[in-house]
Amino acid sequence: MKSIALMSEKGGTGKTTTLLNVAAGLARSGRKVLVVDADPQANATMVLTAGQGPGEGATLAEVMAGTSRADDALVVTAWEGVELLPASPNLAEVNLSLANELGRERRLRKAMEPLKSDYDIALVDTGPARSLLNVNVLNWVDQVVVPISPGLFSLAGLGQLQTAIDEVRTYLDNQNLALRGLVLTMCERTAVSMDVERQLRSLYEDLVFGTTIPRSVRVEESHSRFQSVFEHSPQSSAAKAYAALVEEILPYVERKTNRPGKRSGGTSATHDAA
Ligand SMILES: Nc1ncnc2c1ncn2[C@@H]1O[C@H](COP(=O)(O)OP(=O)(O)OP(=O)(O)O)[C@@H](O)[C@H]1O
Ligand SMILES: [Mg+2]
Structure with missing residues (x-):
């Protein structure tokens, strides 16, 4: 299983939106996708559970605490080919409760190990805060994708994120961790948006996704309908752009998992006890 975290130290840059639409796009291409919601805001969980939230079952908080196996916390979503390890608001407490625990930076990496042949790719949503939770994510995933929305302070925090990646590679287990790229989101045909795009491309060159x-507005509508932009508005410019981004990411997700896996494509999200 490959794994990509959507991460940025700045809030509201399009992490969750990008995660959801890339998840949907990869699933449409036949890949088996696991979304891991590592953001206590639980926005991805809300969309993928059609507004129901994580329910009574175990979530990533219990997995991190070691009181549930990742397998037992998985949720089937209404999005075909996409399963979910949900977040709940108490995920924020993990940062405190694990602070003095042994193996605190390795909890997620260890918990995900048994799932590694069950999915083609795991996509991890994260919150904007620097946290033990995000260190756990960095110590597990292969790649980090950073959404950037052009505007004032659009690059804020990128340096700290690069430092965090270097430190995880040096001091923790994940020596192969790489900054995969920067993706420009919420771009407009305004001078400032186009200026930032130009600057970013000349500064970071190949690190910036071509798309x-x-x-x-179709993107915001799709969230409120708990749909991907492909389902909500397949002909929209946003759907076409996300399809192009998925094409850029697909070569990295080359393998197809043979395992049929858990149920998928149900009409409602339920905890799968199977
Ligand atoms: N391409 C887009 N067009 C219009 N609105 C967008 C687009 N992408 C994201 N948004 C909106 O911008 C807001 C922030 O997006 P999103 O929640 O994906 O960011 P985020 O980085 O996950 O935020 P947070 O740091 O709070 O987790 C949301 O209201 C979302 O609907
Ligand atoms: Mg988010």
Whole structure:
């Protein structure tokens, strides 16, 4: 299983939106996708459970605490080919409760190990805060993708994130961790948006994905309908852009898992006790 975290130290840059639409796009391409919601805001969980939230079952908080196996916390979503390890608001407490525990930076890496042949790719949503939770994510995933929305302070925090990646590689277990790229989200045809894009491309060159995601009302509508933009508005500019971004990511997700896996494509999200 490959793994990509959507991460940025700045809030509201399009992490969750990008995660959801890339998840949907990869699933449409036949890949078996696991979404791991490592953001206590639980926005991805809300969309993927059609507004129901994680329910009574175990979530990533219990997995991190060691009181549930990751396998037992998985949720089937209404998005075909996409399963979910949900977040709940008490995930924020993990940062405190694990602070003095042994192996605190390795909890997620260890918990995900048994799932590694069950999915083609895990996509991890994260919150904008620097936290033990995010260190756990960095110590597990292969790659980090950073959404950037052009505007004032758009690059804020990128340096700290690069330092965090270096430190995880040096001091923790994940020596192969790489900054995969920067993706421009919510781009507009304004001078400031185009300026930032130009600057970013000349500064970071190949590190910037070729695709830029336009600002589109269709994206916000799709969230409120608990759909991907492909389902909500397949002809929109945002759907076309996300399809192009998925094409850029697909070569990294080359393998197809043979295992049929858990149920998928149900009409409602339920905890799968199977
Ligand atoms: N391409 C887009 N066009 C229009 N609105 C967008 C687009 N992408 C994201 N948004 C909106 O911008 C807001 C922030 O997006 P999103 O929640 O994906 O960011 P985030 O980085 O996950 O935020 P947080 O740091 O709070 O987790 C949301 O209201 C979302 O609907
Ligand atoms: Mg988010």
